[in-house]
Amino acid sequence: MPPKTPPVDDPFAIPADTLGMDPAEMRRLGHKVVDMVIDRLERRNSEPVLVTGSAPALAEQLGGPLPESPQDPDASLELMAEIAFGHMQHGDHPRYFARVPGPAAFASTLGEWMGTGFNAINASWGGASGPATVETTVCSWVAEMLGLPAHSEGVLLSGGSMANFTGFCVARTEIGAGVAYLTDQTHASLPRNLRQMGLDADEIRILPSDDGLRMCPDSLVAAIEQDIAAGRRPMMVVATAGSTNTGATDPLDAIADICAARGLWLHVDGAYGAPAAITSQGRATLAGLARADSVVLDPHKWFFQPYDMGLCLVTRPGALERCFAMNPEYLRDVQATSGEVNYGNRSLELTRRARAMKLWMSLRTYGAPAFRDAVQRGIELAEFTESHLRSQPDTWDIITPAQLGIVCFALKGADAADHAARAARVTQSGFATLSSTMLKDRSALRLCTINPLTTEGDVTRTLEMLAQG
């Protein structure tokens, strides 16, 4: 796109901004945003990892009456950085160990900035053939990295909840309505998805997990047979690859055998853990992943993308469109000829920004090996954490070992309230943040270590602070 100078007397000259901002001012403010973002990234070690504000104070600073006159944009940007973004989790901070970190890499941010700045959309081929090609490209790249079949097709959503919902709808279209099987370690958003799809309570079967907090194949078979005997129709098994609580992975190969024998859809929620399959260690842990009918992962977690980005990959060609196409007759022709995709026909989202640009930009800029190394680093950091905890057996109990970047542990003699209070004190110090959780009625502290910038010193100092209380 070489710069072109429009003729000075062009009767069709267009102002740069829709609502009249001066181009020089646009440029100055744009550069300021870039500098504010990079200034912050350069001084994260002086930043509290998580700050929660009080609702009335925040409402006074960020809310107030509808602006009936223009406000100074510099002041607004500074208010946004200091107050809005000063009162949230900084999921990209190396000592953010809570829930699941969001260690976004900068080249992804560049891609998202471009998409927003060019106001790119990816809803229909006719209006978005370029962005659609980018989305198809990144879906293929990720499927290849995970070891999924080459004919896998995908669609990008906001996150795991929406991506799982999308996979569930596809399963119902392909298999027909019926019972879905989950475990008590399945992510909490998944039963909500099933309810909003219209499933009745007796079509949502929550199985107790085994001692390793994984789905038990025998229990699954028993539940399926019980449902068939009761006149219900099994539809889908939802397996987890890297649970949010512990990083545990259900026995995917055994579950795939059960699904294949009975004609059930196998959906794998790998929102957290599926990216581990890009390493050889993770690929072994996730053996059987490639046999799934649908797989969900969140690139804003372990693929180092800024929020938001969930990916639903389906290994049955055409299944996404069979579920969501609004004009399937027309589409069938298009699909048959040349791989043109109307992405508005692959989920409930019709308007969709060009979400793929950031993943494309970052996979190109850093190269795939950088992603593999960074994921491997997260796996090893959790293993380091476990081994450090084991070296202090008078202080710590391991509750669940290092699994795909997560380790759960307990302070000897501490109960849930004590664990929660210690985690809260670390958070309040500003140095780090972590979660406490309940695992089969046992209280635990939990570190999720997928940020490759995290150091061993970050981990040991955090554990020291926890032990001191």
Place this chain on the structure above:
Amino acid sequence: MPPKTPPVDDPFAIPADTLGMDPAEMRRLGHKVVDMVIDRLERRNSEPVLVTGSAPALAEQLGGPLPESPQDPDASLELMAEIAFGHMQHGDHPRYFARVPGPAAFASTLGEWMGTGFNAINASWGGASGPATVETTVCSWVAEMLGLPAHSEGVLLSGGSMANFTGFCVARTEIGAGVAYLTDQTHASLPRNLRQMGLDADEIRILPSDDGLRMCPDSLVAAIEQDIAAGRRPMMVVATAGSTNTGATDPLDAIADICAARGLWLHVDGAYGAPAAITSQGRATLAGLARADSVVLDPHKWFFQPYDMGLCLVTRPGALERCFAMNPEYLRDVQATSGEVNYGNRSLELTRRARAMKLWMSLRTYGAPAFRDAVQRGIELAEFTESHLRSQPDTWDIITPAQLGIVCFALKGADAADHAARAARVTQSGFATLSSTMLKDRSALRLCTINPLTTEGDVTRTLEMLAQG
């Protein structure tokens, strides 16, 4: 957030980028993105309004093998701008008259850039009290501008399809499952939403629209009574405020009376047209809007935001959480005390980027009157278009008059194929783009004029080109 210099010997110093990009390079590339975006905005008059590419050629340029080594980021940014964004609709171009334009204003882009750069999320109060306060603030500001009740509550989604889906789920939770009433002018994504919610075919009632392409209250009452007589349970009426086809608005007041008398939920899909209610002329057209139980609008259309942004406003306090909360007991307390909102409990989306920042930034920067003037300008441009067409009665027929920024018309003697070919030729010229459509078996051309930068000359030259063929 004053700049702080970390101590040089800080053992907890943090590299600026997760995957190792040098900070000076980050800054250079960030500034380059800003300049590329603003360069493009300054020379839109030399840019084709819509270009569709061929799938194999685009796949060759944008796809290819997984990058196993780092690629030059400057080359990637240029490829993105030239090829990916060079093959799409430019919905922010003043001569983009097709479907619904996306006339994004630059201050919104700044807000979105900040949210992405700070990797902001808005899922839970604990992790996002700042961004959550901004979302609550903009929902209130928009509700006030539209004239909705002050206790209205909202949630931001990707667009109209997801926002309507969210409202539909809330309706079912509040009213109980049953029949939904739409018209043949309802947006095509809405029956898809209802099907994926699990509604049966006989629970989705598509009513024929009247001669003005609006819902007919008498037909609605007849359909409701017929369903009750057949043992079905009416649930919700979906009215349209500004249809995509013609800009027509259903008689909201009459429909609200019918809903109130029978205990039905009134959902208004104003994805396109609801923002017109911020002008006095639009407020009159949309009389009755404030009586809706839920209202959807797309700020990426007539609120001048970049993609994506849909808003679902619900006028029954607590209804969003009653539908979507994963822990309603806990939440009830929080709601009662201080207005803290866990936005992950207001839709199926759990991970959600901080989508509100751009609307906050732009309402502050330009001030609300700039939005009102810009929407009024779009209404008047369609009126100008209609009157210009009427001044050439030998050439043009008006099919539907100017309604909320849309006018539909026909070239005398032309059929659907001729209309489509003429619209395609204008698009291929690069000068402008517009849609053709079918209205009750009558072929029509259609101009949607909501970009306030559009000039009367843009309209008349486009019509001239259409007439010349």
